[in-house]
Amino acid sequence: MKKTISICGLCQESKPLIQSHAIPHAVFRDIHRDNGGSAIIISDDRGKLHRSGKSGQDRILCSECDGRLNIAFDAPTINFLRSFRSELNSARSKAIGHFDNNVLAAFLMSVIWRAALSSDPMYANVSLIPSTKELIRGILTKDAVGFFDIASFSVRDLVDGSGLDGFDRHSLSSLVLAPVLQRHPNGKHSWQFAMVGFLFEIFIPRLSLLRRQDPALLRRGATVVRPSDLDIFDNQALMKMMMAGFGKHQRGHSILRDRVLKK
Ligand SMILES: [Zn+2]
Numbered sequence: 491m492k493k494t495i496s497i498c499g500l501c502q503e504s505k506p507l508i509q510s511h512a513i514p515h516a517v518f519r520d521i522h523r524d525n526g527g528s529a530i531i532i533s534d535d536r537g538k539l540h541r542s543g544k545s546g547q548d549r550i551l552c553s554e555c556d557g558r559l560n561i562a563f564d565a566p567t568i569n570f571l572r573s574f575r576s577e578l579n580s581a582r583s584k585a586i587g588h589f590d591n592n593v594l595a596a597f598l599m600s601v602i603w604r605a606a607l608s609s610d611p612m613y614a615n616v617s618l619i620p621s622t623k624e625l626i627r628g629i630l631t632k633d634a635v636g637f638f639d640i641a642s643f644s645v646r647d648l649v650d651g652s653g654l655d656g657f658d659r660h661s662l663s664s665l666v667l668a669p670v671l672q673r674h675p676n677g678k679h680s681w682q683f684a685m686v687g688f689l690f691e692i693f694i695p696r697l698s699l700l701r702r703q704d705p706a707l708l709r710r711g712a713t714v715v716r717p718s719d720l721d722i723f724d725n726q727a728l729m730k731m732m733m734a735g736f737g738k739h740q741r742g743h744s745i746l747r748d749r750v751l752k753k
Contacts, residue, residue, distance in 0.1 A: 499607045500555035500630060507549035510556045512605035512613055513666060514564045517685045518545035520572070521664045546612035546668070550604060559604075562634070563597035570594075571686040574715070578647060578687070579659045587715035591708040594715065595643045596634040598690050599626055602681050605669050616669045616681075622694060638710040642697040646689040646706060646720035662722065663687035670727040682727050689720050689728075 494507050551559070567589075574587040603626045605613040618626070622640075629636040637643075648665070650657040667684035672691070674680065680693040697707070706718040722728050 494549050496549065498552040498555055499550045500627060501552060503552065505552035507551060508553045508556055509547040509549060510551045510604060511545060511547050512601050512608055513546060513683065513685055514568055515545050516568045517666065524664060544612065546608065546610040548608040548610045550607040559600055563593060563600055566593055567597040571688065575663055575686050588713055589715050591712040592635055592710065595637045595708050598643050598692055599637050599641060600630060601683065602669055602692055603627070603630070612668045638696065640695060642693040642702060643708040644691045644704065644706045645708065645715055645717040647717040648684060648687050648689055648722055649719045651721040657722070659687060667728060672727060688717060689725060
């Protein structure tokens, strides 16, 4: 196999780089297995909504650094999200997740950071200013607990409130929204991405103390995750991508199309 020697994005040493994922490969593998080889992927590159067997990868890290992120953040987070998802999908009342918020926050930040380094088309519109990228790299190479100083993180449970005609939770779990920049009226911005039926949002810089009261936000040192419901049709990023996607997918889900166009 051809080896590419280059500068690793994390340790910054000159090493052979391997194919790394931003949104973990395991997420796509689960969906691909369930849906016979394709995931519903929504990403901002040319406004696409498509079923795809791709999982967005690029040579950005050496195998040691890639492995370190996988073991420290990706694997524990994906295991938690999978089991929390099946609990939420089967429970009648709202379940609460139990997971180290520091690990989840570091995972979320590392996804955005890896997406910004990646040149895969799925992450074409993800970019961070150099100082932010370096700040995140610095925290990732140390103990990864400083993320709550520079960002706030929220977790929402994707639902389709339109009743029987809508998406069931199982379909929503197989939707992947690549990170998109969300601009807020107050001039601030956040990154949003969706996987395993959750919408994650990262606010950089972090929210004001007042806005940090939202129970859906992660907290430093906390071990519970309390996602609030988010109707997919109330989310601008999902709506925009779906609208764009339907231009090219006329034979798509007609009920969904009707409802998207009505909004
Ligand atoms: Zn490295």
